[in-house]
Amino acid sequence: MTVEVEASLEPGLGEALSQVSEALKARAWLVLAGNCETSYEGRAASGSTPGDRVVMVKPDGSVIVHGPKGFKPLNWQPDTSSVEARLDSDTLELRAVRRSPREILVIRCARIYYLAVLKGAEEGGFWLYVNEAEIRDEAMRDPVGVLGERLRFIEAEKPVEPGFIDALAEDEQGRLVVLEFKRVKAGEEAVKQLLRYVEALRARTSREVRGVLVAPDATEAARRLLERSGLELRRIDLRSLYERIKGRSAARRRSLVDFLG
Amino acid sequence: MTVEVEASLEPGLGEALSQVSEALKARAWLVLAGNCETSYEGRAASGSTPGDRVVMVKPDGSVIVHGPKGFKPLNWQPDTSSVEARLDSDTLELRAVRRSPREILVIRCARIYYLAVLKGAEEGGFWLYVNEAEIRDEAMRDPVGVLGERLRFIEAEKPVEPGFIDALAEDEQGRLVVLEFKRVKAGEEAVKQLLRYVEALRARTSREVRGVLVAPDATEAARRLLERSGLELRRIDLRSLYERIKGRSAARRRSLVDFLG
DNA sequence: TGTTTCATCTTGCGA
């Protein structure tokens, strides 16, 4: 194993400074818990008075400050040009600077509960993901299997006045079919967008144009608007789509179904 | 001080399990570094093969998994209904479940480099920030200072057909002025929105209607559309606005300018 | 580099 760990419990600020400085120089992965205040100035200006924080400085220089609540960090700095540490009036001060946009994040810790340094951390293996484009591509590859209908696909990402149509196809009756894909439950907004595309297309052709929203589900308001607008909803099942798409990839791995029971 | 810390360096999995379980039960703040693999299934499906990770479970149940690079976590789970730990075939397994949307995140750690538990962490003090509403309010309070023009404000957040006008005012010539505020560089989208409001208002009144985009800057495309549409751009300076707004607040604190030098 | 679009967006507010 290549990973080296070093940690201190409630270190003094002087001790902390030397460990932090060394970690930054070595481009190690630094995790620090302490009572800190933060200030940010750049695209906006913000700050927080002292509170308990977990501060992380990654090997690539990203700085992230978490409070005890929520998914989002309190402050951060993604593309730092420099991260520096020093002692300033009884605090350990970290300054993360970014050029373009010019931003500065200052973290001042009056007390440090815990400090850990990881050296030689490795990124690890690849990453699977099913996104909207993959759903669309799967539908184009096998319209009957995914949409339950024989369609001939004409174009994906077709530019039409208000933006881009996810996919344009032709059905067996020769009608144009505008397809809008959603990976999550579709709201009213998705229907409005689909409607804009359908209307834009109808204005430019004498052919009949259908609009189909492809999503796992739709909200009540979305369904009403579909109904009123004469548009269609095709439900898809993410799980089985995931299996179809990923099942084709060479490296097959255990499904989460195992865990879900 | 109320924060209690407990930490282990390279604990065995059994030892780690008991500490983790206890931390979860006590709703403590858990930070763990190890070699882990992750699987997520819910709104999407994703996963990563083993790699070095820092895993955080916050007192509110949020779970965040970071890899050694970048601002964004590899996996996360914001509003968990349950987080559980157990040993499974030589790994420490964490399962974070959320209902609605139904999602599950599974983290399996084969090795644990270190583990820290923080109890009694406090959110800490308030949070300063300049947002769009504050810019708007400051402009309404002092139109000459912020916009360089005498305006009489009629209404903020006025509902008009497509949505809400940020602010509606009247200029010295008695013309209506629709104001759209942006805290960051304005894109074409902001101009389109402003234009929709201006046109909606013109359709409902015989009075002359001006449209003013208030922003630190605008993209080239946005400026062209402003020009073509006969709308105006008023540039503002965030830094000085921040000083104006925050300077008024009772608790005056050191400016970041001190650090920027 | 700038601009646009996507995201397991998150978050907050309101109906």
Add this chain to the structure above:
DNA sequence: TCGCAAGTTGAAACA
């Protein structure tokens, strides 16, 4: 719960 808008959004794709 749904709809909507803002975010230091970040990150990727594209011109």
